[in-house]
Amino acid sequence: MRLHGEVSFDEDEEEVVMVPAALSSPLNGGAVAVTRLVVGYALTKKKVKSFLQPKLLLLARKKGISLVAIDDTRPLAEQGPFDIILHKITSKEWQQVLEDYHDEHPEVTVLDPPNAINHLNNRQSMLAEVSDLNLSSFYGEVCTPRQLVIMKDPSSIPTAVAMAGLTLPLVAKPLVVDGTSKSHELSLAYDEASLSMLDPPLVLQEFVNHGGILFKVYIIGETIQVVRRFSLPDVNTYDLLNNVGVYRFPRVSCAAASADHADLDPHIAELPPRPLLEKLGKELRGRLGLRLFNVDMIRELGTKDRYYIIDINYFPGFGKMPGYEHIFTDFLLNIAQSKYKKCLTGG
Numbered sequence: 004m005r006l007h008g009e010v011s012f013d014e015d016e017e018e019v020v021m022v023p024a025a026l027s028s029p030l031n032g033g034a035v036a037v038t039r040l041v042v043g044y045a046l047t048k049k050k051v052k053s054f055l056q057p058k059l060l061l062l063a064r065k066k067g068i069s070l071v072a073i074d075d076t077r078p079l080a081e082q083g084p085f086d087i088i089l090h091k092i093t094s095k096e097w098q099q100v101l102e103d104y105h106d107e108h109p110e111v112t113v114l115d116p117p118n119a120i121n122h123l124n125n126r127q128s129m130l131a132e133v134s135d136l137n138l139s140s141f142y143g144e145v146c147t148p149r150q151l152v153i154m155k156d157p158s159s160i161p162t163a164v165a166m167a168g169l170t171l172p173l174v175a176k177p178l179v180v181d182g183t184s185k186s187h188e189l190s191l192a193y194d195e196a197s198l199s200m201l202d203p204p205l206v207l208q209e210f211v212n213h214g215g216i217l218f219k220v221y222i223i224g225e226t227i228q229v230v231r232r233f234s235l236p237d238v239n240t241y242d243l244l245n246n247v248g249v250y251r252f253p254r255v256s257c258a259a260a261s262a263d264h265a266d267l268d269p270h271i272a273e274l275p276p277r278p279l280l281e282k283l284g285k286e287l288r289g290r291l292g293l294r295l296f297n298v299d300m301i302r303e304l305g306t307k308d309r310y311y312i313i314d315i316n317y318f319p320g321f322g323k324m325p326g327y328e329h330i331f332t333d334f335l336l337n338i339a340q341s342k343y344k345k346c347l348t349g350g
């Protein structure tokens with residue numbers, strides 16, 4: 004572990020060690036840690052605006068965390084040194100730069116490793132990781148809707164759907180998730196014949212009625228926070244019998260507008276039990292190899308504890324989370340603290 008400074012002694016003759024982390028407990032021999040943690044970030048302008056809010060920057064500074072913009076016009080190796088690199092850039096070039104840099108600097112924590120993030124850039128591999136969760140002993144069952152991947156030939160879709168036995172209506176989602184607005188252009192299909200109007204590659208996912216409320220489960224390291232968001236309305240039999248075609252629908256649930264204070268049916272609005280969320284978070288961190296993500300989860304209408312994961316997002320809009328600045332800065336310091344403790348114990 005690279006120390007930023009050197010051992011020195013303050014006026015109380017206390018050994019003061021400059022370490023790249025805020026250690027709340029005294030160091031060996033009673034030294035008190037002085038903190039400085041350097042976090043390099045590679046984020047789009049839009050993300051910088053939504054995530055690096057003044058309240059985060061202020062608290063980070065108070066906690067001895069320097070947030071440094073990575074200059075993508077200069078070699079990464081000439082920048083830093085960094086303790087942590089935080090990023091959300093989808094280009095292959097950036098991924099290669101990051102992987103080469105990490106080969107040279109294994110001591111730098113990359114949040115999160117590009118190869119783990121790539122799993123979420125495809126709506127098939129995204130959910131494949133969580134299709135066989137077995138959490139039923141933790142207050143509920145969590146699964147994923149049945150879905151079918153269509154790579155090409157739209158005319159083949161109606162037959163493929165009939166062969167797969169998928170139940171209408173279906174949500175059509177672009178297969179690739181790459182941060183563009185196109186990857187969020189979703190449609191609802193009411194009948195099989197209309198499916199041939201769709202534009203592969205896509206995934207067709209069975210629509211699950213869930214009372215129009217979705218749970219956004221945000222995960223930052225070991226911290227989990229769940230919020231309610233408005234979602235698509237239920238589709239009843241009448242709708243199915245009296246609608247044909249494929250309908251594009253706008254982005255509904257990423258709006259910051261929370262449904263947490265809406266007047267909702269308690270059976271629909273009741274949050275998933277905390278033990279379930281804790282177990283789910285632990286499972287997903289392990290399976291996905293990620294520490295910064297969220298999960299769109301719905302409870303099937305009429306059930307008490309049957310949940311479906313319908314979407315997983317890397318480095319989502321944490322800025323919308325109440326109190327995110329405290330959660331995120333503590334998360335960064337905990338990373339450095341555990342690295343430094345490992346360094347002290349040779350672990």
Ligand SMILES: O=P(O)(O)O[C@@H]1[C@@H](O)[C@H](OP(=O)(O)O)[C@@H](OP(=O)(O)O)[C@@H](O)[C@H]1OP(=O)(O)O
Nearest residue numbers: 050182256257258297314316317318319320321
């Ligand atoms: O896909 P969702 O569920 O709308 O979540 C979005 C999504 O993560 C989006 O990222 P991207 O898929 O466009 O790359 C996030 O945009 P930013 O990275 O600019 O923040 C949104 O913030 C997410 O919304 P939410 O945080 O409500 O899940």
Ligand SMILES: Nc1ncnc2c1ncn2[C@@H]1O[C@H](COP(=O)(O)OP(=O)(O)O)[C@@H](O)[C@H]1O
Nearest residue numbers: 148174187208209210211234235256299313314
């Ligand atoms: N299988 C589904 N059943 C019911 N509603 C769904 C389903 N899939 C998506 N939705 C609705 O569409 C919204 C967007 O779908 P999602 O998979 O989260 O795409 P995005 O990555 O664009 O957020 C969800 O927030 C939810 O409201």
Ligand SMILES: [Mg+2]
Nearest residue numbers: 256299314315
């Ligand atoms: Mg979503």
Ligand SMILES: [Mg+2]
Nearest residue numbers: 180314315316
């Ligand atoms: Mg998404």
